[in-house]
Amino acid sequence: MNSPTVSCFDCPLRCNPLFEVPSEDELRYMSSFKLGELTVEPGRTVLMEGAASAQFYTVLEGMGLRQKTFPSGQRQVISFVMPGDLVGLQAAVMGEMRHSVEATTRMSLCVFDRNGLWDLLRNQPKRAYSVTWLAAVEEVFLGETLATIGQLDATQRIAWALVRLHDRLAMLDDPEGALLANGGPVALPYRQQDLADALGLSLVHTNKTLARLKAGGLADWSGGQLRLPGRRQLASLAMIDDEMPRRPLL
């Protein structure tokens, strides 16, 4: 845990049109609210299930995943964590995390104090609204995930996940949307096992399904790079109608 290196005013995420634009005043407040930055190495745990964290975070860079582990050892990947995501809100508001957050690449996170959340809710109604918004977006996304896992077959599930991941990453990399439109390559630093655990599939079957999509020229995920020449077909396969809304930051 280091001292603050990036001021909120220079936040690299802020200029990304994926996120809403905060006012000067809000930036000033957030700056004072920010405790510092945390860097986490790949494979390390950011937040542990069951732990009561005194902090919560916004992801500045790097990627990770939320997961839940059963006593039996099986695990479910709840979602993939990317820059701009808020993690640890559960612990901040309920006092305890009900899933873990782990880094898959080196991550750096903005650190906020748990007690500061109360202050934020009291003094910054706009920010309070943002927190609520982020929680609502999370709920929407989990609902969609649930529907996907509950109702679709393996090919559709994988198509859904690839499209969602690609869209999100493409918007981060290239806000203009060119990457998104042409299915251009984005970095996807996960293992097939992660995707399998996210979709309730076995590793083997995930691998074979990915191979089939690749052979069909729809999706190519190799060397940590994801390309979706057939984004349209994949989206229609997975019955994805509309896209995720723009989200607030912090």
Added chain:
Amino acid sequence: MNSPTVSCFDCPLRCNPLFEVPSEDELRYMSSFKLGELTVEPGRTVLMEGAASAQFYTVLEGMGLRQKTFPSGQRQVISFVMPGDLVGLQAAVMGEMRHSVEATTRMSLCVFDRNGLWDLLRNQPKRAYSVTWLAAVEEVFLGETLATIGQLDATQRIAWALVRLHDRLAMLDDPEGALLANGGPVALPYRQQDLADALGLSLVHTNKTLARLKAGGLADWSGGQLRLPGRRQLASLAMIDDEMPRRPLL
């Protein structure tokens, strides 16, 4: 939609220890915030996916479910809606519902104005905290659901759902917890198809699994009444460790 019939001061849910106790002041505020009550007949839709609702609601009585329907006709039940639940927050904050809410019994709901949410977040930090809390609880629950559907087999999934439903309903009916402890009967006004769609199982297999649980003396769901003589075993089958936290209301 009728005029207000129940004042927040006399709210039948308030006295239930399942919920937190609000202050006089908060009650006064909520009373002014409440627009009225809405009654919905069984089978009717409370909120429609894709619709922009000008209101959001707290469930006063009756039960329903959140669901998502695919173009192909398949549906996923996202969760079961019970008294005390907040519905429509998505639309209030994001402008559009991403799932539908349908009544399975006659329901009555507290109606709040969407614009009032802004006011609430600004002027009632404690209530703002509650809203955030409710959103966080929802997220926790969806995460647990995801893990259940993604990782457990049919018997475990059904065991999980029955225990969760029973616990919640038992606490509503009998705050002392006697019902909960002895697995006593609670009203569960859903169809097997609803449970199947919630767990990503076919109706047939759900039925057969329920039959097996009944034969084993673990769970008996018939005539709309649910009894769980084997709550302990069911919970351990589904690897349920701890229970859901107490929740704020409104």
Added chain:
DNA sequence: CGCTTCTTTGACCCTTATCAATGGCTGTGG
């Protein structure tokens, strides 16, 4: 280079979906 981690591939089989038909309950109308 040898070790570990991840990906890929083949063979087998189990859980669960699908199909199909019957039984039960409730409400309605002749």
Added chain:
DNA sequence: CCACAGCCATTGATAAGGGTCAAAGAAGCG
């Protein structure tokens, strides 16, 4: 009061999607 329609629960037979097991390539890394 009975017949019929609709909805839901129940049960048996069959099949397929995906899990599990096993082992061999690739690829990063000290």
